[in-house]
Amino acid sequence: MADIVDIAVSAGSFQTLVTAVQLAGLVETLKSPGPFTVFAPTDDAFEKLPEGTVQTLAQNIPQLARILTYHVVPGKLKASDLAQLNKLTSVEGSEIPIDTSEGFEVKNATVIAPDIEADNGVIHVIDTVLLMG
Amino acid sequence: MTATVTKAILPPSTHEFAPIIHRLEAGGAMLPDTPENLMQIIGIYKAYAVPMDFYWRDLLYIAERVFLDPFPFFKYFLPKEYLELHNHYAGDDADLRIWRGKATAHPELLAFMEKGETFKMPKLFHHLWHDRVNMEFAEACMRAMLWHRGMGGKFDPYLDTDEYKANADRAIKAYFQGNPVMLGLYKLFPEMFIEQVRQLSYYSNLGLFWEVMAPVFFEMSDRYDAGDIKTVPEAMNFLVNAIFAIAGRPIYHHLHIRGEVYEIIPKSCGFMWLYEAALPYVEAVFYRTAPFRGTKSYNAQAQQVPEDQKDFHYGILYADVFPVGTAGIPPTLLMQDMLHFLPQYLIDYYQQHCRGKDDMLIQLGISFQRSMYVVTSAVIQALRTALLYPLDDPNPRHLKANRAFFEAQLNRFKRPEARLRDVQSQNYR
Numbered sequence: 001m002a003d004i005v006d007i008a009v010s011a012g013s014f015q016t017l018v019t020a021v022q023l024a025g026l027v028e029t030l031k032s033p034g035p036f037t038v039f040a041p042t043d044d045a046f047e048k049l050p051e052g053t054v055q056t057l058a059q060n061i062p063q064l065a066r067i068l069t070y071h072v073v074p075g076k077l078k079a080s081d082l083a084q085l086n087k088l089t090s091v092e093g094s095e096i097p098i099d100t101s102e103g104f105e106v107k108n109a110t111v112i113a114p115d116i117e118a119d120n121g122v123i124h125v126i127d128t129v130l131l132m133g
Numbered sequence: 134m135t136a137t138v139t140k141a142i143l144p145p146s147t148h149e150f151a152p153i154i155h156r157l158e159a160g161g162a163m164l165p166d167t168p169e170n171l172m173q174i175i176g177i178y179k180a181y182a183v184p185m186d187f188y189w190r191d192l193l194y195i196a197e198r199v200f201l202d203p204f205p206f207f208k209y210f211l212p213k214e215y216l217e218l219h220n221h222y223a224g225d226d227a228d229l230r231i232w233r234g235k236a237t238a239h240p241e242l243l244a245f246m247e248k249g250e251t252f253k254m255p256k257l258f259h260h261l262w263h264d265r266v267n268m269e270f271a272e273a274c275m276r277a278m279l280w281h282r283g284m285g286g287k288f289d290p291y292l293d294t295d296e297y298k299a300n301a302d303r304a305i306k307a308y309f310q311g312n313p314v315m316l317g318l319y320k321l322f323p324e325m326f327i328e329q330v331r332q333l334s335y336y337s338n339l340g341l342f343w344e345v346m347a348p349v350f351f352e353m354s355d356r357y358d359a360g361d362i363k364t365v366p367e368a369m370n371f372l373v374n375a376i377f378a379i380a381g382r383p384i385y386h387h388l389h390i391r392g393e394v395y396e397i398i399p400k401s402c403g404f405m406w407l408y409e410a411a412l413p414y415v416e417a418v419f420y421r422t423a424p425f426r427g428t429k430s431y432n433a434q435a436q437q438v439p440e441d442q443k444d445f446h447y448g449i450l451y452a453d454v455f456p457v458g459t460a461g462i463p464p465t466l467l468m469q470d471m472l473h474f475l476p477q478y479l480i481d482y483y484q485q486h487c488r489g490k491d492d493m494l495i496q497l498g499i500s501f502q503r504s505m506y507v508v509t510s511a512v513i514q515a516l517r518t519a520l521l522y523p524l525d526d527p528n529p530r531h532l533k534a535n536r537a538f539f540e541a542q543l544n545r546f547k548r549p550e551a552r553l554r555d556v557q558s559q560n561y562r
Binding site: 049050051052053055056057059060062063064065066067093102107108131132133 | 228229285287373374377378379380381382383400401402403404405408412516519520521522530531
């Protein structure tokens with residue numbers, strides 16, 4: 001099996017995310033044994049952000065890394081594990097609310113592809129970039 | 134279009150401010166969309182942006198250079214270096230160009246600094262005659278943020294960490310190098326010095342916050358003049374987009390001593406403009422602040438002042454502008470600053486109403502209040518976009534969450550002092 005980064009790279013629909021992870025210097029971390037649960041926004045999710053948002057983040061690496069680590073949770077948590085929970089604490093430190101009452105929602109994002117297994121964790125694909133607050 | 138979809142799915146709100154909730158749900162602002170409102174708020178943004186161009190430069194100058202000077206008599210005397218400091222969001226070399234104008238100090242500001250209300254004379258005389266930009270207003274805003282503290286974000290908790298104290302300690306020792314008196318005082322009262330550095334970190338925080346807002350307001354004014362902003366929601370949406378575009382701007386505190394930079398709050402902390410500056414600023418300055426001395430007497434024992442700081446309601450969204458209009462009161466200082474830079478169309482407008490020129494400060498204060506209701510609307514819509522759902526979301530459960538959010542926000546304006554009801558009418562001047 002491949003690791004989280006390899007899967008994201010080969011999928012093709014996470015180009016912005018992959019570039020951001022590379023810029024933020026998080027590739028090594030996400031290739032480490034972990035395990036991690038990653039909520040991965042698609043390119044379309046990044047497209048929904050108003051113009052300039054990604055540009056400013058790309059210019060400021062620690063701030064970019066903070067947003068990215070809000071999408072990562074320690075441990076390998078599959079959809080069935082998350083069904084028992086109503087919130088998670090991200091690597092960034094802020095909480096991520098989880099709602100599995102109807103479908104599978106992570107904060108204001110909807111999971112469009114759950115449980116993509118990797119060597120060092122699991123990826124849930126989401127349709128919206130998660131922001132703290 | 135959006136409104137129809139929303140209304141078709143959700144029953145009407147039963148909130149006291151239901152019409153305003155529905156307006157927010159349709160993508161509008163708390164301020165009604167009329168050409169008169171639009172003209173007032175844009176004119177005021179422009180008049181606010183010019184002194185703000187001084188405020189942010191001077192706040193950074195104080196945080197980065199004046200620092201712990203025990204006799205900071207000249208802290209409002211901006212050196213050329215800071216007047217020419219490039220705004221990161223204007224000019225050709227901008228990180229992200231928000232304003233089409235120049236990156237250095239605004240020409241109207243420079244002209245005012247030279248002549249003031251009187252005539253050209255040395256800076257010191259302008260200062261002593263108080264014919265200058267009222268930097269005391271900016272410091273009052275900074276102090277509101279420092280005093281309330283703990284309004285979300287990671288900046289404020291960081292000020293209590295050992296890491297911060299160690300950084301501050303290094304900066305203090307470097308700043309007072311070769312000054313045994315001050316170093317001795319620091320040894321005796323270390324906490325007092327650290328607390329002063331915390332205040333200076335808030336100078337930096339607010340300076341970096343306003344560095345963004347000045348070009349945003351200038352650009353809005355230019356777009357209005359060019360006919361590109363035609364409605365209040367368009368103005369609000371420009372603000373919403375700007376909030377997102379700049380959200381990731383770093384918030385830090387650097388001190389410059391003898392050519393060396395001391396990072397009291399390094400950029401690597403990852404503090405962001407949105408979470409660590411903008412949201413705490415709105416909470417501290419728009420909503421809370423503190424009762425201004427000399428405006429009205431409050432009896433704290435009779436519960437006339439809320440027990441919890443979070444319930445304070447002395448910000449611009451609640452202010453009775455009329456009694457505030459007294460010399461030396463921070464909001465009046467701002468009104469006085471804006472008076473110098475009003476566009477002609479606003480001067481003409483104020484002259485047609487109330488007592489014309491004689492109560493222009495009050496009239497522009499109320500326009501300012503209207504304009505800040507639009508900024509607050511933009512913050513509410515930006516938070517809704519970031520944390521909740523699109524206004525045209527097809528899922529009724531999502532729309533309900535949006536509504537609950539809007540209603541919770543407007544609950545803060547139920548108290549009688551709030552001016553939300555007043556700004557709905559054009560007769561409130």
